[in-house]
Amino acid sequence: MTGxxxxxxxxxxxxxxxxxxxxxxxxxxxxxxxxxxxxxxxFTPNAMLSINAAGAISLSLxxxxxxxxVYTALTMMIAEEMEVTAQSIAILLPDGATGxxxxxxxxxxxxxxxxxxxxxxxxxxxxxxxxxxxxxxxxWKVAPGECSATDGQVIHAASxxxxxxxxxxxxxxxxxxxxxxxxxxxxxxxIGKPQHRLDSxxxxxxxxxxGIDVRLPGMKVATLAQAPVFGGTLDSVNEAAAMAVxxxxxxxxxxxxxxxxxxxxxxxxxxxxxxxxTWKDGTNATASQAAIMASYAKAAQGEGASAMAEGGLDAAxxxxxxxxxxxxxxxxxxxxxxxHATMEPGNCVVHVKDGGCEIWTGTQIPGSxxxxxxxxxxxxxxxxxxxNRLMGGGFGRRLxxxxxxxxxxxxxxxQAPVKLIWSREEDMQHDLYRPFYHDAIEAGLDADGKPIAxxxxxxxxxxxxxxxxxxxxxxxxxxxxxxVTTPYTLPAQRVEFIRHESAVPTSWWRGVGGARSAFxxxxxIDELAHAAGxxxxxxxxxxxxxxxxxxxxxxxxxxxxWAAPAxxxxxxxxxxxxxxxxxxxxxxxxxxxxxxxxxxxxxxxxVDCGQPVNPxxxxxxxxxxxxxxxxxxxxxxxxxxxxxxxxxxxxxxxLLRISEAPVIETHIIPSSQTVGxxxxxxxxTIVPALANAVFALTGKxxxxxxxxxxxxx
Amino acid sequence: xxxxxxxxVDHQVDVDDDxxxxxxxxxxxxxxxxxxxxxxxxxxxxxxxxxxxAQFACQTPIASVGTSKVxxxxxxxxxxxGKAVQEAWIDTDVVQCxxxxxxxxxxxxxxxxxxxxxxxxxxxxVMYTNLCRCGCYPRIRAAIHKATGAGKVxx
Numbered sequence: 001m002t003g004x005x006x007x008x009x010x011x012x013x014x015x016x017x018x019x020x021x022x023x024x025x026x027x028x029x030x031x032x033x034x035x036x037x038x039x040x041x042x043f044t045p046n047a048m049l050s051i052n053a054a055g056a057i058s059l060s061l062x063x064x065x066x067x068x069x070v071y072t073a074l075t076m077m078i079a080e081e082m083e084v085t086a087q088s089i090a091i092l093l094p095d096g097a098t099g100x101x102x103x104x105x106x107x108x109x110x111x112x113x114x115x116x117x118x119x120x121x122x123x124x125x126x127x128x129x130x131x132x133x134x135x136x137x138x139x140w141k142v143a144p145g146e147c148s149a150t151d152g153q154v155i156h157a158a159s160x161x162x163x164x165x166x167x168x169x170x171x172x173x174x175x176x177x178x179x180x181x182x183x184x185x186x187x188x189x190x191i192g193k194p195q196h197r198l199d200s201x202x203x204x205x206x207x208x209x210x211g212i213d214v215r216l217p218g219m220k221v222a223t224l225a226q227a228p229v230f231g232g233t234l235d236s237v238n239e240a241a242a243m244a245v246x247x248x249x250x251x252x253x254x255x256x257x258x259x260x261x262x263x264x265x266x267x268x269x270x271x272x273x274x275x276x277x278t279w280k281d282g283t284n285a286t287a288s289q290a291a292i293m294a295s296y297a298k299a300a301q302g303e304g305a306s307a308m309a310e311g312g313l314d315a316a317x318x319x320x321x322x323x324x325x326x327x328x329x330x331x332x333x334x335x336x337x338x339x340h341a342t343m344e345p346g347n348c349v350v351h352v353k354d355g356g357c358e359i360w361t362g363t364q365i366p367g368s369x370x371x372x373x374x375x376x377x378x379x380x381x382x383x384x385x386x387x388n389r390l391m392g393g394g395f396g397r398r399l400x401x402x403x404x405x406x407x408x409x410x411x412x413x414x415q416a417p418v419k420l421i422w423s424r425e426e427d428m429q430h431d432l433y434r435p436f437y438h439d440a441i442e443a444g445l446d447a448d449g450k451p452i453a454x455x456x457x458x459x460x461x462x463x464x465x466x467x468x469x470x471x472x473x474x475x476x477x478x479x480x481x482x483x484v485t486t487p488y489t490l491p492a493q494r495v496e497f498i499r500h501e502s503a504v505p506t507s508w509w510r511g512v513g514g515a516r517s518a519f520x521x522x523x524x525i526d527e528l529a530h531a532a533g534x535x536x537x538x539x540x541x542x543x544x545x546x547x548x549x550x551x552x553x554x555x556x557x558x559x560x561x562w563a564a565p566a567x568x569x570x571x572x573x574x575x576x577x578x579x580x581x582x583x584x585x586x587x588x589x590x591x592x593x594x595x596x597x598x599x600x601x602x603x604x605x606x607v608d609c610g611q612p613v614n615p616x617x618x619x620x621x622x623x624x625x626x627x628x629x630x631x632x633x634x635x636x637x638x639x640x641x642x643x644x645x646x647x648x649x650x651x652x653x654x655l656l657r658i659s660e661a662p663v664i665e666t667h668i669i670p671s672s673q674t675v676g677x678x679x680x681x682x683x684x685t686i687v688p689a690l691a692n693a694v695f696a697l698t699g700k701x702x703x704x705x706x707x708x709x710x711x712x713x
Numbered sequence: 714x715x716x717x718x719x720x721x722v723d724h725q726v727d728v729d730d731d732x733x734x735x736x737x738x739x740x741x742x743x744x745x746x747x748x749x750x751x752x753x754x755x756x757x758x759x760x761x762x763x764x765x766x767a768q769f770a771c772q773t774p775i776a777s778v779g780t781s782k783v784x785x786x787x788x789x790x791x792x793x794x795g796k797a798v799q800e801a802w803i804d805t806d807v808v809q810c811x812x813x814x815x816x817x818x819x820x821x822x823x824x825x826x827x828x829x830x831x832x833x834x835x836x837x838x839v840m841y842t843n844l845c846r847c848g849c850y851p852r853i854r855a856a857i858h859k860a861t862g863a864g865k866v867x868x
Contacts, residue, residue, distance in 0.1 A: 215745070624849065658836065
């Protein structure tokens with residue numbers, strides 16, 4: 001027991017304080033290679049964790065932070081298993097590298113973070129704890145099973161001995177790690193408890209570094225114009241005029257774009273104006289919104305691929321089921337193209353050098369973006385370093401590497417680090433948009449008004465087919481999510497998918513397939529409830545036997561005061577989803593509004609997302625998701641004329657403003673069930689809930705978005 | 714050469730007269746807390762104070778600033794109102810991505826300087842100009858009330 005006695009201290013909170021290191025509340029947000037966390041690490045049990053000689057724990061965050069709060073939630077999961085506070089952990093935003101976190105991919109989207117990380121991240125921390133316990137047990141010559149960890153120290157209760165992590169890291173580092181240490185399944189001290197965001201202080205002081213804030217010695221700043229018509233190419237530029245602008249140093253011509261490189265953004269922007277690029281518009285020059293919509297309606301006349309497991313019912317079986325109906329109801333719904341409009345426009349810093357490149361940007365896919373960058377450079381991945389930064393919004397926009405590859409195209413021709421900043425107009429007109437969808441849906445009802453047959457044909461772009469052609473078999477699994485498996489018992493059901501593309505490039509957009517499905521399914525269920533003369537909540541409840549679904553409906557009815565009539569001049573609507581392993585119901589209360597047609601007064605949201613990790617984060621995601629969804633439902637529409645996007649900035653792509661934001665009340669159903677996703681569900685639920693409230697208020701069924709346009713037409 | 718006073722310090726900058734204050738602050742002075750959002754006065758991400766008034770830095774040519782005093786988010790932690798507002802923002806968990814928040818905070822602070830306990834209607838009227846894509850509006854409102862309630866802000 002050499003040294004053990006002198007290292008041993010009474011069980012106290014000192015271990016915790018020591019583990020917290022010098023600062024109990026980290027202000028700075030740390031990045032790989034930039035004032036890195038708390039080197040030198042004394043014990044590095046795995047790719048996520050390291051502990052220094054002072055016992056301070058550093059977490060290399062395996063997912064990316066774009067506002068959704070994983071910076072806090074994942075840290076809480078680590079804190080729980082390592083028996084420290086979340087505030088005591090130093091968080092590092094790591095560089096991109098495929099496979100660096102084993103089974104956990106750095107790619108962040110689709111409400112997968114908590115679900116994907118729940119086991120492996122807690123396991124990584126539990127294993128670190130197990131190693132520290134083993135080190136203490138060896139020192140004390142007792143069985144590890146007799147020891148436990150608490151407050152940043154290992155204790156042996158029987159002999160009232162304790163050692164802080166700082167006293168154990170050196171020996172833990174040299175030991176063979178014990179086999180899997182069991183993670184907690186109950187008795188949580190951190191998980192499920194409200195935790196303030198850990199990244200707030202840096203953000204409110206303007207000290208947080210986003211991609212657009214990166215500054216390097218000798219760095220130039222560039223901005224660009226891309227062919228306004230999709231598929232167009234650069235024709236001519238007035239390079240001399242651009243070069244005459246003070247501060248402009250270079251013009252970079254690309255096949256379908258041109259960039260002006262300067263000492264600062266303003267010179268680049270003025271240079272780009274002087275450059276007056278002209279374009280060859282190519283084959284999409286006459287593409288129009290009306291023609292695109294007509295092409296979807298036409299494509300929807302065809303037969304789609306069955307999205308049901310093992311094919312589901314064929315047309316003949318469906319016809320037979322439908323024949324037994326006493327009443328049939330059908331509808332066509334359309335959802336527009338949407339831009340992401342992150343507050344931080346597209347940007348990326350790149351320095352092409354030494355047979356490779358170094359990249360600084362904010363991306364939801366640091367690992368795969370680095371691989372894409374290497375491909376574009378024609379070099380192995382280890383010749384590319386991708387430093388990730390905070391993102392001023394993601395919403396799926398930063399799941400695409402296009403703005404990184406664009407910066408590389410420019411950077412290849414610049415003998416210095418260069419920061420390529422997209423103007424807001426470029427950002428809006430060269431997005432990869434939420435797809436336009438055409439949904440044709442029909443139900444056969446029995447004498448009680450309940451669906452006995454249900455057919456749903458979805459026609460739209462397939463993001464999955466573009467990204468994963470090798471796996472694509474005619475059905476976009478994301479686009480049909482929430483359509484194939486609805487919250488309801490549907491005795492005879494057929495769901496088909498028809499892939500149809502237009503000139504408009506498409507990609508992930510917050511809410512993804514589940515949100516596109518929810519608008520259609522939840523609006524249509526409301527139509528059926530109305531046809532049955534039933535209360536919308538009671539009708540939904542009668543179509544499910546799942547107690548968790550029933551519980552969210554019951555609670556949303558109670559909390560929204562559903563049983564009592566809405567105040568004079570107001571009406572309510574409801575929607576329900578069970579997607580991303582989360583159950584959510586929302587009731588929206590609305591009144592008429594002279595300008596927008598409708599004003600959203602109040603939203604009551606009830607969620608069962610399984611075991612909550614950070615209730616405060618869940619509330620924030622619900623509030624934010626509701627407002628994000630309201631923007632889309634009320635105002636969101638991107639349209640095409642002459643082959644180009646018509647909208648260009650926030651004057652014609654409206655976002656909800658503070659004066660238009662409703663009161664939002666959130667209720668979380670306590671649960672210890674499997675964790676569910678949180679980013680998408682509120683977006684998916686609010687849109688049909690609002691549409692159904694509009695119907696209750698005005699008698700107008702919303703089958704086409706955006707609502708303000710429909711109501712004020 | 715133009716002289717511009719930012720956060721109490723005079724800076725000499727060699728730029729065109731039409732260069733917006735936003736880019737002088739960000740690209741020339743290297744203070745990146747003030748954000749670029751739209752370049753058109755439509756989103757408020759670039760909000761700074763000019764002689765105490767909230768202004769869009771992206772719409773303010775440097776030549777128009779003259780001898781006025783510019784204050785940016787970087788200096789707000791040193792002012793009583795700024796400190797109270799930032800603390801309320803943290804306590805209320807306002808931020809998500811955080812990109813618009815320097816602008817939101819600058820506009821809120823200018824409002825509070827004139828109206829120490831703004832009503833909901835005043836908040837709507839003043840904060841209307843600042844967009845937040847993450848949808849933090851209910852918490853912005855709550856944080857303003859928190860910062861200005863119970864005499865938290867020094868007069």
